[in-house]
Amino acid sequence: MGGLPRRATFIKQEISDGVPTLILDSGNLFTKKVLSEPALENAVRKGELILRAMETMGYKAAAVGEMDLYLGRENLDRLAGSTSVKFLSANLKSANGRPVYSPYTITTVGKIKVGIFGLTSRDVDVKMMEQRFPGVWVDDPITTASALLPKLRKKTDLIVALTHIGVGKDKELARSVKGIDVIVGGKSRTWLKNPLQVRSTLITSGYFQGRAMGRLFLSFRGKHAGWTGGNRIDFLKEQLQVLEKGGDVLPGVPGDREGLTRELDKARSMTRIDGDMITLTERFGDDRQIASFIRDYRKELKKQAQARVVESVTSDTPDRYLGSKACVDCHRTRSAFWAGTAHARALSALVPKGAEADHDCLPCHVTGYLKPTGYTPAAPRPDLVNVQCEACHGKGSLHVSSPDIYGLIKMPPASICLGCHIADHDDDFDYIRDRRLVCEDL
Ligand code: HEC
Ligand code: HEC
Ligand code: HEC
Ligand code: HEC
Numbered sequence: 001m002g003g004l005p006r007r008a009t010f011i012k013q014e015i016s017d018g019v020p021t022l023i024l025d026s027g028n029l030f031t032k033k034v035l036s037e038p039a040l041e042n043a044v045r046k047g048e049l050i051l052r053a054m055e056t057m058g059y060k061a062a063a064v065g066e067m068d069l070y071l072g073r074e075n076l077d078r079l080a081g082s083t084s085v086k087f088l089s090a091n092l093k094s095a096n097g098r099p100v101y102s103p104y105t106i107t108t109v110g111k112i113k114v115g116i117f118g119l120t121s122r123d124v125d126v127k128m129m130e131q132r133f134p135g136v137w138v139d140d141p142i143t144t145a146s147a148l149l150p151k152l153r154k155k156t157d158l159i160v161a162l163t164h165i166g167v168g169k170d171k172e173l174a175r176s177v178k179g180i181d182v183i184v185g186g187k188s189r190t191w192l193k194n195p196l197q198v199r200s201t202l203i204t205s206g207y208f209q210g211r212a213m214g215r216l217f218l219s220f221r222g223k224h225a226g227w228t229g230g231n232r233i234d235f236l237k238e239q240l241q242v243l244e245k246g247g248d249v250l251p252g253v254p255g256d257r258e259g260l261t262r263e264l265d266k267a268r269s270m271t272r273i274d275g276d277m278i279t280l281t282e283r284f285g286d287d288r289q290i291a292s293f294i295r296d297y298r299k300e301l302k303k304q305a306q307a308r309v310v311e312s313v314t315s316d317t318p319d320r321y322l323g324s325k326a327c328v329d330c331h332r333t334r335s336a337f338w339a340g341t342a343h344a345r346a347l348s349a350l351v352p353k354g355a356e357a358d359h360d361c362l363p364c365h366v367t368g369y370l371k372p373t374g375y376t377p378a379a380p381r382p383d384l385v386n387v388q389c390e391a392c393h394g395k396g397s398l399h400v401s402s403p404d405i406y407g408l409i410k411m412p413p414a415s416i417c418l419g420c421h422i423a424d425h426d427d428d429f430d431y432i433r434d435r436r437l438v439c440e441d442l
Pocket of ligand 2 (some may be wrong): 412
């Protein structure tokens with residue numbers, strides 16, 4: 001989500017020249033992992049924000065990804081029904097064999113009628129599906145596409161498969177099903193600067209978490225008669241110049257002017273493709289409108305969290321989180337040391353972004369996130385914000401009542417740290433070095 005404002009800037013720049021553009025997403029829009037039940041409400045809210053941003057950016061359609069399914073049938077239906085972005089999947093089917101969402105959509109881009117159909121991965125957790133998407137199954141993508149293609153081909157000039165099946169399967173699809181012009185794939189995080197060509201199908205792939213955007217220029221010359229890489233045309237032009245200056249052309253290129261010109265004309269008569277993958281670095285800057293959507297969304301989250309604040313857990317569960325205040329009396333010097341570390345201020349890192357109640361951020365910036373008696377969205381406890389003693393040493397109530405009987409984790413292992421210090425947020429974590437910095441007896 002943090003990448004949306006940059007993505008919007010990129011897209012605005014791309015479409016500003018007026019060249020007809022089709023903006024697509026290959027799926028898993030809402031989450032990259034299976035969320036627990038309490039996290040779903042927040043994911044749906046975030047989903048609404050993402051869709052609003054995508055509509056504003058001009059997205060036409062998105063494939064239904066397998067992770068999207070774990071939001072649950074009701075939630076996904078609600079999201080799909082709330083937006084002009086088409087959710088496409090031809091192979092996600094009800095028991096009676098009918099597609100759950102639109103199998104395809106047809107849209108006109110410039111003068112070209114484009115048919116776009118969606119495919120979802122079969123790589124789904126059957127138990128989760130039974131729970132959250134009952135009665136729905138994922139049919140084989142290839143047989144589904146074969147059945148759909150002839151019909152769609154008749155109605156359109158160009159066919160795009162929007163898939164979330166991985167690039168390996170995309171290749172198989174291109175080999176087995178005739179008539180797909182372009183596959184816009186996802187799932188496998190393949191970095192494809194230039195599209196692959198398998199038979200007469202181009203395969204492109206989205207990168208993960210919108211960190212980069214794939215761009216494919218297709219320059220049609222009248223009727224589509226096969227693809228030719230833009231770099232090949234440029235190369236042949238260059239060779240022609242070399243020849244005209246009396247130089248030697250490279251091997252594999254016709255050595256006479258006539259032959260080379262013929263080769264170049266042939267290449268030019270086909271549809272020129274220029275692919276690229278653009279990393280969304282900070283040079284793109286944040287789009288103001290999309291950034292303001294995110295600000296409003298986070299403001300709303302904060303308002304809700306405030307309404308739900310629970311000062312402390314009064315339940316009589318004997319084993320519970322207490323917060324670091326409960327440790328001070330007996331561990332004075334460690335408490336003083338901890339208070340000086342970044343962990344003791346972890347929530348304030350979120351303040352400049354207004355993300356203090358954003359559940360994309362909270363799991364690692366509070367204590368006991370979503371654990372029983374820990375910090376939860378339903379009952380946020382101010383005494384459990386920041387990364388406190390118990391985030392590393394475990395729930396403290398039993399220990400506090402009888403330290404002689406109940407010990408705590410003496411030396412929190414790397415696995416605890418790595419619950420938060422994952423590469424996405426800390427690419428330089430070193431347990432041996434870093435563990436000496438977090439908890440010292442002064
Ligand atoms: C998976 C755990 C995790 C999540 C989720 C997470 N963070 Fe962090 N965050 C960390 C860790 C670990 C560090 C410390 C990084 C370091 O030591 O360099 C950190 C540090 C930070 C810092 C301060 C260091 C800096 O780079 O300036 C900010 C600001 C921050 N996070 C903001 C956020 C925001 C905003 C979100 C939600 C969009 C978020 N974090 C979500 C784990 C996380
Ligand atoms: C970020 C994780 C982290 C936090 C937060 C943290 N500790 Fe620790 N704690 C450790 C690690 C790691 C060690 C072992 C350090 C070492 O190698 O000396 C440790 C050691 C200790 C020990 C000594 C255990 C022994 O060997 O007898 C005590 C007591 C302790 N911590 C108490 C606290 C208290 C009280 C707080 C909160 C005020 C706290 N810790 C916060 C990670 C943490
Ligand atoms: C009533 C006093 C008291 C309170 C309150 C207290 N501790 Fe302790 N803690 C002790 C004693 C006593 C020991 C054993 C010290 C020793 O053997 O050196 C101990 C040991 C520990 C150890 C070492 C683990 C072990 O089993 O030896 C950790 C970690 C620890 N405490 C963390 C905490 C944390 C976190 C809190 C707050 C939630 C806390 N303590 C609150 C008295 C207390
Ligand atoms: C609950 C999540 C969480 C756990 C568990 C956790 N950390 Fe952190 N850690 C953070 C966050 C978030 C920050 C950044 C806080 C900030 O900058 O505001 C951070 C910051 C740090 C920093 C300071 C980095 C800096 O550049 O200032 C060190 C060092 C560190 N953690 C080491 C550890 C070690 C070692 C462990 C395990 C013993 C551990 N952390 C466990 C979330 C966690």
